[in-house]
Amino acid sequence: MESKPAAGPGRAPDRILRAARELISRIGPVIALVLLGAFLSIATPHFLKVNNLANITRQSAITAILSVGQTLVILTGGIDLSVGSVAAISASAAAVLMTQRFTVFGVVVGPLNFELGLLIALAVGAACGLVNGLVITRGRIPDFIATLGTLTIFQGIALIITGGLPVPSHLTATELKGYLPPQMIWMGAGDVLGVPVAGIVAVVIVVLGWLLLRYLALGRAVYAVGGNREAARVSGISIDRTKVAVYFLSGLIAALAGVVLAGRMNSSNALMAGEENLRSIAAVVIGGTNLFGGEGGVVGSLIGAFIMGELGNGLNLLNVSAFWQRIVQGLVIILVVIFDQWRRRRLTAAA
8 A cells, every 4th residue: 555645744844935935025125125224224324314204205205106007007917108298298287277377268267276277187197098098908009019109199298288398487477377386386395294295195095006906896807807818808807998997097196196296396397207107117016016917016016116216315315426326226127027037936836
């Protein structure tokens, strides 16, 4: 009679090891954030000052807000290269309407109040996201190519809206109010009990994104489409509707980020969020979301955004040249992706 290998004791260490690897992979971004902060606090005495931490929060908040919409898109296996342009065109349109008088059917209107301006900004962002989703699903165009094209289109429209000038600009007092609404400035540069409002907005958006992914049918559809499209289709999930929905939400969230950024800058212009297209993607990847979709979440993207903000701030404090900063940040992104793919292959092989 053949003897059978003991299943329990022999395999228990393997299960524990796999569980430990999965745990480390989940909290890896948090560990990286803490270690980087510890190093910078030792390397420069200015890092842990309250003003500096508030500055990091304000700078990282824009990327964090944008990364929520970007996470939704990437989880479906897509990518949105136009989020920075959507933020710029939304904030620019709102800024023009909130500072300039204009004529509608012969009636002089404006400047609009902040509430109407915010609604218009959100509507513009949602419309841009809807365009992205429809171009991709109806035109059967790869996400990368479609959003690369709309990136340029939205930038061009924003330049037309602003005339290539920052808003508000130095025009005559009869044409412009001359300043952005104080509520908009408060969203970008204000604070509540010492906590930057921009950071609070970012956390609220992350919480809403987490709730969507965890409890709503759309969240389950997002993971299903990114994990296995054919299985999602067989189970009755509409891939096209899911894609359109995530791009719509990405545009809506990008518009909010644009309003916060304009408030922080006390100005808006057509090119103001140009680097955020790639920064938002980098934050999502650093936060542990799989670039091929189906795995990840918005909390990791929030941490990834703060890692990037912490790194950039630390390099500035250490007087590292802006040219070298770009090299360092690019290398960090590449190394994170290499490590992430290696980790996923190990986990797959161990399973």
